Amino acid sequence: MLSFFELLLLLLSCLFTLKYLKVIWVTRRLPPGPIPFPVIGNLWTLSFKLHPETLKKLAESYGSIYTVWLGETPLVVLNGYKAVKDGIVSHSEVLSGRPVASFLRDLLRGRGIVMANGHMWKQQRRFGLMTLRNLGLGKSVLESQIQEEARCMADLFTAKKGEPFDPSLILDHAVTNVISAVVYGHRFSIDDVTFKELINCNHCIVENIGSTWARMYDAFPWLMKHIPGPHQAAFRHMNYLNQYTKKEIEIHKQTRLSEEPQDVIDYYLAQIEKSKNEVDSTFNEENLMSVITDLFGAGSETTSTSLLWALLYMVAYPDIQHKVHKELDIVFDGSKLYYEDRKHLPYTNAVIHEILRYGNIAAVGIPRTCIKDFKVRNYSLQKDTMVLANLDSVLYDPQYWKTPNQFNPQNFLDSDGNFLMNEAFMPFSAGSRVCLGEQLARTELFIFFGTLMRSFSFHLPEGVTEVNTKYVYKMTLQPHPYKICAVPR
Structure with missing residues (x-):
């Protein structure tokens, strides 16, 4: 007769076998992919990370649309411009969902803009777009703030007197102050302890989102949320950001003038009052905190990282740096740079776009889910299936770029030297989940980069x-720490 432990072991073995057979059965209706292992799926094959190079290599074996398994959860991967366009662009609305069980969703609590779904997401995103416009996005009001931060940034570079220094803190400071003015209504001193802690929190969260621990969390959320590990630090840092935002909200409640909103918090508090009697309203203080942390996190980390790549590439390619200097010297005589000026600076504009393409900080983006059954190519995907657009494979697609694996501004120039946009340029993703702050990021990059280069x-x-020029893989692709010399011209 079997003992209790033998019976338990037999039952567990049967359970694992049945669950694995279920996975194998489900693979029949999904795009092809590597055979998943029991329990861990293809996590071992992926080295427990959604690394863009690994995803591209798998595409060589299984095609532009294939499936990998995060534990017992399938993830359909789109590779190359055509597959990504067929997915997140042609089926933009269908692929507008976010996974309901993942590290990032739990970290952001499924509220706000980035990880919210359905009516909540639509309402919060619409508010975000409207408020950014109200605060001057695309107008001289916000542009003048960016110009002022660019001036302060240049002063800090000048203070280094041509000596070697790490530019990361100064770039973080300039970019963070722009988004801080938008969401909180004020800027920080570069020596401010709170500013440094907010930046540290952002860096830690980004590093954790791209980590092995996060992929384990995606596969086994019911387990990972309860066990210790480096991933728990991300929740502590997110709590710090939320607590800081909560203090800012309380200050705004006491000091704001309802008829003259100055920042996102002011506008949101007014929206809460305006819609308090609407049954389907999702405007509340919990969503307010999430919207602010979404905007602050995304609006600081990504743009400052792009600027880090920009300066590194200028040092790596001095001939390109010289051509940018020459164009700026010919066109400008000391006046302020405006985003509109990009039209008169085709080469500089092409360099900035090539930085975004080649630097490619978003790498693979954030997974989406189908909000209903649909077909992509010849594959039928069921509702709630996770889909990942490998943006790296789009930005390096050899069918759409002159020199995909080389840093070359000619990728954005025609034979006459005029700026030429490429349809495969998707550093901000695409479709209904395209980056909310794309316009702000483009404006900042042009003014900050142009100011430094002048x-x-x-x-x-x-x-x-x-x-x-090799990258460090986190959630974003970041350059290795470096020092440069900034010599006044």
Whole structure:
């Protein structure tokens, strides 16, 4: 007769076998992919990370649309411009959902804009777009704030007197102050302890989202949320951001003038009052905190990382830096840079776009889910199936770029030197989940980069002869820490 432990072991073995057979059965209706292992699926094959290079290699074996398994959850991956367009662009509304069980969803509590779904997401996103416009996005009001931060940034670079320094903190400071003015209504001093802690929280969260622990959490959320590990630090840092935002909200309640909203918090508090009697309203203080942390996190980390890549590439490719200097010198005589000026600076504009393409910080983006059954290519995907657009494979698609694997501004220039947009340019993703802050990021990048290039020549510190342009994989693709010299022109 079997003992209790033998019986338990037999039951568990049967359970695992049945669950694995279920996975194998489900694979029959999904796009092809590597055979999943019991329990962990293809996590071992993926090295427990959604690394863009790994995803591209799998596409070589299984095609532009294939399936990998995060534990017992299938993830359909789209590779290359055509597959991504067929998915998130042609079926934009259908692929507008977010996974309901994932590390990022739990971290952001499924509220706000980034990880919300359905009516809540639509209402919060619409508010975000409207409020950014009200606060001057695309107008001189917000542009003047960016110009002022660019001036302060240039002053901090000048203070280094041509000596080697790490530009990351100064770039973080400039970019963070823009989004801080938008959401909180004020800026920070570069020595402010709170500012440094907010930046540290953002960096930690980004690092955790791209980690092995996060992929384990995606596969086994019921387990990982209860066990210790580095992933728990992300929740502590997110709590700090939420607590800071909560304090800002309380201050705004006491000091705001309802007829003259100054920032996102003011506008949102007014919206809560306006819609308090609407049955389907999702405007409340919990969503307010989530919207603010979404905007603050996304609006600081990504743009500052792009600027880090920009300066690194200028040092790595001095001939390109020289051409940017030459164009700026010909067109401008000391006046302020405006986003509209990009039309008169085709080469500089092409360089900025190439930085976004080649630097490619978003890498694979955030998974989406089908809100209903639909067909992509010849594959029928059921409601709630997770789909991931490998943006890296779009930005490096050899069918759409002159030199996909080289940093080359000619990817955005025609034979006459005029700026030429490429349809495969998707660093901000695409479709209904396209980055909410794309316009703000584009404006900041142009003004910050243009200001620095007009003011300085960048080169390596004395004795340093090689530039490391390889990336560090986190949630975003980031350059290795480096130092440069900024010599006033």
